[in-house]
Amino acid sequence: xxxxxxxxxxxxxxxxxYAILVLGFSVIWGVMGVINFAHGEFVMLGxxxxxxxxxxxxxxxxxxxxxxFVLMMGIGYLLxxxxxxxxxxxxxxxxxxxxxxxxxxxxxxxKLIFSADxxxxxxxxxxxxxxxxNITLPVTKTAVFFIALAVLGGLSLFLQSTxxxxxxxxxxxxxxxxxxxxxxxxxxxxxxxxxxxxITGLAGALISPILxxxxxxxxxxxxxxxxxxxxxxxxxxxxALGGAxxxxxxxxxxxxxxxxxxxxxxxxxxxxxxxxxxxVRPQGLFGGLRPVDATAS
Amino acid sequence: MNLxxxxxxxxxxxxxxxxxxxxxxxxxxxxxxxxGSNAELFTLTLMLTSIxxxxxxxxxxxxxxxxxxxHAVWFGLGAYVTSMxxxxxxxxxxxxxEETVEADGLGTAWGPVPAIIVGALFTGLCAAGIGRATxxxxxxxxxxxxxxxxxxxxxxxxxxxxxTGGGVGLNLPPYINRPLFYYIHLVLVVVLGVFTWWxxxxxxxxxxxxxxxxxxxxxxxxxxxxxTKVAAFSFSGFSTAVFGGLWAYQNTSVDPDIAFIETRxxxxxxxxxxxxxGTVLGPxxxxxxxxxxxxxxxxxxxxxxxxxQGVLLILLVMYMPKGIAGLFDTRGxxxxxxxxxxxxxxxxxxxxxxxxxxxxxxxxxxxxxxSNEGAV
Numbered sequence: 001x002x003x004x005x006x007x008x009x010x011x012x013x014x015x016x017x018y019a020i021l022v023l024g025f026s027v028i029w030g031v032m033g034v035i036n037f038a039h040g041e042f043v044m045l046g047x048x049x050x051x052x053x054x055x056x057x058x059x060x061x062x063x064x065x066x067x068x069f070v071l072m073m074g075i076g077y078l079l080x081x082x083x084x085x086x087x088x089x090x091x092x093x094x095x096x097x098x099x100x101x102x103x104x105x106x107x108x109x110x111k112l113i114f115s116a117d118x119x120x121x122x123x124x125x126x127x128x129x130x131x132x133x134n135i136t137l138p139v140t141k142t143a144v145f146f147i148a149l150a151v152l153g154g155l156s157l158f159l160q161s162t163x164x165x166x167x168x169x170x171x172x173x174x175x176x177x178x179x180x181x182x183x184x185x186x187x188x189x190x191x192x193x194x195x196x197x198x199i200t201g202l203a204g205a206l207i208s209p210i211l212x213x214x215x216x217x218x219x220x221x222x223x224x225x226x227x228x229x230x231x232x233x234x235x236x237x238x239x240a241l242g243g244a245x246x247x248x249x250x251x252x253x254x255x256x257x258x259x260x261x262x263x264x265x266x267x268x269x270x271x272x273x274x275x276x277x278x279x280v281r282p283q284g285l286f287g288g289l290r291p292v293d294a295t296a297s
Numbered sequence: 298m299n300l301x302x303x304x305x306x307x308x309x310x311x312x313x314x315x316x317x318x319x320x321x322x323x324x325x326x327x328x329x330x331x332x333g334s335n336a337e338l339f340t341l342t343l344m345l346t347s348i349x350x351x352x353x354x355x356x357x358x359x360x361x362x363x364x365x366x367x368h369a370v371w372f373g374l375g376a377y378v379t380s381m382x383x384x385x386x387x388x389x390x391x392x393x394x395e396e397t398v399e400a401d402g403l404g405t406a407w408g409p410v411p412a413i414i415v416g417a418l419f420t421g422l423c424a425a426g427i428g429r430a431t432x433x434x435x436x437x438x439x440x441x442x443x444x445x446x447x448x449x450x451x452x453x454x455x456x457x458x459x460x461t462g463g464g465v466g467l468n469l470p471p472y473i474n475r476p477l478f479y480y481i482h483l484v485l486v487v488v489l490g491v492f493t494w495w496x497x498x499x500x501x502x503x504x505x506x507x508x509x510x511x512x513x514x515x516x517x518x519x520x521x522x523x524x525t526k527v528a529a530f531s532f533s534g535f536s537t538a539v540f541g542g543l544w545a546y547q548n549t550s551v552d553p554d555i556a557f558i559e560t561r562x563x564x565x566x567x568x569x570x571x572x573x574x575g576t577v578l579g580p581x582x583x584x585x586x587x588x589x590x591x592x593x594x595x596x597x598x599x600x601x602x603x604x605x606q607g608v609l610l611i612l613l614v615m616y617m618p619k620g621i622a623g624l625f626d627t628r629g630x631x632x633x634x635x636x637x638x639x640x641x642x643x644x645x646x647x648x649x650x651x652x653x654x655x656x657x658x659x660x661x662x663x664x665x666x667x668s669n670e671g672a673v
Binding site for chain 1: 364430431433434436437438440441442444445446448449452453455456559563566570600601603604606607608609610611614615618
């Protein structure tokens with residue numbers, strides 16, 4: 001029973017972390033139709049920034065996170081202007097391959113700057129809090145969980161009630177019609193991309209005390225983002241949370257009950273979920289910003 | 298003007314094939330000249346491997362229109378099954394200093410020929426099984442599901458320590474004979490090249506193209522689309538695994554990270570795009586060109602040469618989507634139709650039915666045609 005409760009707590013905490021990790025990927029895909037293959041690398045970039053601030057200046061990752069958010073928004077805006085905007089009208093494969101190129105450049109650039117060593121930032125929020133004799137609460141992950149809830153809630157509120165948020169949703173649902181009613185589509189895309197890259201960098205900063213950072217740790221994160229998005233529906237904020245918690249619970253259960261090789265099995269689990277979710281329910285489990293059908297040609 | 302019309306003429310095509318024949322003849326006599334040192338033959342063998350993998354990738358990615366981002370999984374699986382059947386471990390007795398050779402992996406210690414054949418057949422079966430599930434998916438969903446397959450299989454291999462050696466991997470009986478490996482690879486690549494040329498002309502190949510152009514239409518014409526595309530995928534996996542098995546034997550050791558390295562997929566995709574996706578000669582010329590480009594860059598910029606690869610990918614996709622072959626054949630729309638499978642459903646209303654729209658292909662052809670004119 002204790003073991004089960006522990007798996008449940010770990011799973012939900014892990015799910016909160018995944019929710020903020022996948023949010024940017026899901027919204028970029030949902031609104032712009034761009035599959036951000038470099039998503040994991042953007043997470044790593046944010047995490048490296050937090051590590052650098054922590055290592056050089058001694059700043060806690062939780063404190064540097066807001067600054068990293070702003071910095072990454074700037075990077076996202078520039079990338080949108082220079083690259084993504086040029087391929088946005090082309091089919092998915094073009095933008096995906098372009099982002100694939102960006103991911104190769106970023107991963108190798110990070111390796112060049114930071115070497116291939118594993119890094120981890122230090123945070124004052126660490127360790128485990130004993131709930132009972134046998135059940136502990138991972139402090140860092142719990143903090144990330146609540147920040148993730150706040151970010152998700154904030155984004156949801158932004159999309160639902162502000163004028164800009166409404167134009168983003170309109171652009172996701174029907175681009176032409178959105179343009180007809182006078183929405184500046186390029187501006188909407190630029191803001192969406194900047195915001196999502198900002199959130200992704202923020203997520204990277206938040207996980208820097210939890211996961212080991214290395215230049216080539218991006219692809220497993222991109223894969224998880226894809227699994228959650230496929231499960232949840234494109235651009236769905238609620239779905240990102242739901243899907244991420246499902247993935248977190250599965251990974252935590254596997255890790256608790258299978259000792260030793262649990263973490264390897266967790267990656268296998270996210271792949272199995274991905275394919276099963278796509279094949280069984282190609283339209284996603286939660287309604288998103290845009291309909292998805294993985295089997296329609 | 299004259300150059301473009303010449304490049305499009307049948308004479309240019311004949312000239313191209315003649316040059317290919319000349320290149321093969323040159324490569325065949327190379328080991329007998331003083332250029333053919335073992336180190337050079339080894340490099341050329343690796344080039345032939347990357348050409349072989351790209352030709353196989355092109356069968357699914359180019360002809361059938363299913364862009365596979367995890368193709369390296371078949372290479373790694375072939376390498377691993379071959380290694381598991383052949384593996385040995387040499388133990389040194391600390392007292393007597395006597396070396397004992399024990400069978401490792403599956404404990405069979407087979408010879409190379411049956412091991413590579415069984416490895417490739419097993420991989421072909423796996424490709425059929427996985428392809429049956431993942432080829433239900435379209436466009437980006439298929440691509441990412443295959444990337445997931447690569448990552449998952451790599452982890453499965455790492456976990457199955459008793460038979461795969463876990464993260465450390467396996468050792469094979471060392472056998473160094475560079476010219477032999479070189480000739481085997483050369484023959485395999487030539488056979489595979491001729492086979493794809495035949496495939497492109499055959500009824501089966503035409504069925505594959507039909508699936509790429511319009512899968513539902515192909516089904517209505519009576520083509521068993523599932524059997525056809527899964528068969529092509531399975532062959533592609535089988536044939537890639539032959540190269541994987543040979544690579545493992547030549548390398549004398551395997552471990553999960555090097556056998557299932559993502560770079561192998563990137564090379565196949567990039568080489569094929571460079572040469573011209575969906576053409577017979579494209580992957581061969583493109584991979585050979587890319588391989589030498591990488592060698593040059595690697596020698597100059599050891600640390601950063603992969604960054605150039607990323608830049609090259611972006612430039613190719615944006616400004617030269619038909620690759621080298623696009624310079625020769627301006628009529629082709631093969632890429633446009635692969636692109637069109639990926640067309641985002643931006644203009645669909647949320648409750649639109651998933652049935653394909655007949656007009657959706659048209660604007661895609663236009664965009665690609667325009668971008669290609671810029672390249673030529």
